[in-house]
Amino acid sequence: MKNALKGMTVLTVSGAILISGCSSSPDSPAAQPKSDTAAPAKSNEPITLRIISPTVVEKPEGDAEKKFADDYMAKHPNIKIEFVGVPMNDVYAKIMTMATGGDMPDIFVNGPEFYAKAYDMGLTEDLNKLLGSDFVKGFHPATLKESVLDNKLQYAPWFTIPTGLLYRKDWFEKEGIKPPDTWDDFIEAAKKLTQDTDKDGKVDRWGFAMVGAKNGSGGSRFIPIMRTFGAAELVQNDKKEWTTQFASPEAVQAFQFYGDLVNKYQVVPPGPFQTSYAEAVSLMASEKTAMMVTGPHSIGAILKQNPGLEGKIAGIPLPHAPGKQSVSVLGMLGFSVSAKSKHKQEAADYLKYLLEKQNQLEWNKVTGRFPTRLDASNDPQIKSPVLEGFLKAMDTAFQVPNVPYYTNLQVVAAEGYQAVIAKQATAEEAAKKAAAATETEIKNNK
Numbered sequence: 001m002k003n004a005l006k007g008m009t010v011l012t013v014s015g016a017i018l019i020s021g022c023s024s025s026p027d028s029p030a031a032q033p034k035s036d037t038a039a040p041a042k043s044n045e046p047i048t049l050r051i052i053s054p055t056v057v058e059k060p061e062g063d064a065e066k067k068f069a070d071d072y073m074a075k076h077p078n079i080k081i082e083f084v085g086v087p088m089n090d091v092y093a094k095i096m097t098m099a100t101g102g103d104m105p106d107i108f109v110n111g112p113e114f115y116a117k118a119y120d121m122g123l124t125e126d127l128n129k130l131l132g133s134d135f136v137k138g139f140h141p142a143t144l145k146e147s148v149l150d151n152k153l154q155y156a157p158w159f160t161i162p163t164g165l166l167y168r169k170d171w172f173e174k175e176g177i178k179p180p181d182t183w184d185d186f187i188e189a190a191k192k193l194t195q196d197t198d199k200d201g202k203v204d205r206w207g208f209a210m211v212g213a214k215n216g217s218g219g220s221r222f223i224p225i226m227r228t229f230g231a232a233e234l235v236q237n238d239k240k241e242w243t244t245q246f247a248s249p250e251a252v253q254a255f256q257f258y259g260d261l262v263n264k265y266q267v268v269p270p271g272p273f274q275t276s277y278a279e280a281v282s283l284m285a286s287e288k289t290a291m292m293v294t295g296p297h298s299i300g301a302i303l304k305q306n307p308g309l310e311g312k313i314a315g316i317p318l319p320h321a322p323g324k325q326s327v328s329v330l331g332m333l334g335f336s337v338s339a340k341s342k343h344k345q346e347a348a349d350y351l352k353y354l355l356e357k358q359n360q361l362e363w364n365k366v367t368g369r370f371p372t373r374l375d376a377s378n379d380p381q382i383k384s385p386v387l388e389g390f391l392k393a394m395d396t397a398f399q400v401p402n403v404p405y406y407t408n409l410q411v412v413a414a415e416g417y418q419a420v421i422a423k424q425a426t427a428e429e430a431a432k433k434a435a436a437a438t439e440t441e442i443k444n445n446k
Contacts, residue, residue: 047343049350050082050105051335052095055367057085060304061297064366072353079346089215089276092117092407099123106341107351110155111333112146112400113216113407118336119149120404125337127153130348143372145399146332154336156351159360159369161295161331163224163318164393168193168290170312179316183228183257186291186319190267193290208261209280209289212272214418219410220329221293222417226254227327227398228320233409233438234401242403242442246416247435253321256427259420273418285309293318295331296368296390315389317396328393329400332372370394405441412437 051069055061062085069081084105086094092114098104099121110118118124128136128151136144136153143157165186167179171193180186190207197205211218223233231251234242245251262268269275269283281298283289285305292298302309317326335354337347353359360376363369368387371377383391400406415437416430425433 044078046078046080047346048080048082049107049343049347050084051107052084052086052091052098052105053109053335054086054088054091055109055333056083057087058301060300061367064363068354068359068363072350079350081350089217095123096121102340104338104340106338106343106347107335108338109333110147110336112330112402113220113410115147115154115336116149116402116406117404119152119154122339123336124152124154125339125341125344127156127337127348127351130337130344131156131352135352138373138375140372140374140377142330142394142397143332143334146330146402147334149402155334156336156355157332157334157372158354159297159333159363159367159372160394161297161333161369162390162393162397163221163293163295163329163331164315164390165318166284166292166294166298166313166315168284168287168312169314171290179314180319183319183321187261187265187267190261190291191265194265194267203266204288206269206283206289207267207291209275209283209292210258210261210268210272211275211277211280211293212258212262212268212414212418212421213274213276214411214414215276216407216410217277218417219412219414220331222254222258222413223410224318224327224329224398225257225293226251226413228318228324229254229257230321230324233413234403234406234442242401244435244438244442246412246438247431250321250324251434252427252431255416255420255430258417259423259427262421263423272421281305284313296370296387299368299386300366301368311386314386315393317389317393326393326396328397330394330397334372403441403445405445408441409438412441 053065056065073079073081091109095108104123139157143160147153147155147157172179175192177189177192180189193205193207194203195205196203211221226233229250231245231248231254233246234244237243262272269288280292281301282305284292285302296315299313302313318328320326335351337344341347355373357373357375360371360373361379361381364371364382370382412434416434419425419430420427
């Protein structure tokens with residue numbers, strides 16, 4: 001949280017202002033209102049829309065997002081857009097701080113991990129009414145399952161980044177390795193690709209860029225991996241009560257897997273605890289690692305740093321434990337309109353613009369993130385060979401449990417694997433501690 005409050009600076013960018021700081025199941029949509037007119041009333045009155053976004057401080061996402069805003073402002077001269085840019089790992093804490101201080105922006109980022117909390121806090125305006133029924137029907141149905149509560153659309157899904165395994169296709173082909181289907185295959189590939197390439201007696205290339213930081217970047221990757229071993233962080237019993245499988249033998253295997261990758265097989269670069277998403281992307285871009293658990297958006301980030309890797313990286317669904325199945329997370333983000341905004345119609349109109357087909361396809365072209373609108377999703381651009389593996393991963397996506405404390409569980413998971421890697425706890429001890437922490441969260445939120 002401290003990082004989210006440090007060094008706040010204001011930069012004028014093509015007329016937009018960038019304030020850079022530190023990226024129960026939902027119900028089906030209710031019967032929608034007939035009106036689809038989200039356009040604001042015509043007025044020459046100057047209006048400022050403030051938007052809190054994590055992608056605006058990322059590369060290459062930031063430039064593309066600011067260009068969308070610039071183009072919109074050119075068409076609407078009376079509207080000025082200001083971005084409050086906060087990195088993804090800090091953004092939800094920042095939103096809660098702004099809400100507590102009565103300083104909510106007009107539009108704020110939202111997603112499956114946070115929308116229940118935001119709804120409980122009364123932060124969101126129902127977008128069914130603001131966007132209209134015809135527009136809402138244009139979203140991919142899977143995205144609405146993770147954006148609707150009490151028949152109210154909490155946020156407009158902007159993109160998905162289904163979790164899979166990104167790998168160096170050229171290195172695999174050179175070594176005669178098939179893309180891994182199981183985690184055993186993954187270990188063998190990682191071992192073979194961990195090499196001393198310059199023959200100086202020291203390893204300078206590793207098989208796996210582990211995101212081992214104790215934050216959402218790390219925890220959000222470990223949880224689907226744990227599910228590929230057969231254990232869920234949260235699951236509902238017959239009484240629709242939340243329980244956890246963190247203490248199960250399958251979860252223990254997942255924690256041990258993380259520890260072994262670092263300590264036994266030594267296929268992870270030094271400093272995994274300091275490796276968050278950005279550092280892992282740099283490891284891939286600098287050709288220091290061969291694989292990374294991530295989504296298609298990382299392709300754009302890697303190519304931004306190293307254009308020479310064009311055509312050399314590809315994605316596949318996550319490997320799985322023997323006898324288990326691959327799983328994925330949609331990795332969805334979108335934007336909510338603040339319940340406190342004085343410019344709700346204008347905010348909704350901007351979101352409609354952001355979600356136009358040409359803008360969805362441009363966003364995909366620049367960042368690799370998948371569109372949420374049906375018209376864009378069916379475009380041939382989305383079905384390219386580079387993205388094919390991630391498209392397959394979407395078929396195995398699980399619905400993120402709809403609880404307001406979900407982001408806390410990501411940190412709980414991260415604390416567990418860090419303890420195992422640091423040899424401060426056995427996998428069994430880490431699993432039991434994670435289960436106890438999760439059970440406390442469940443109890444405190446009944």
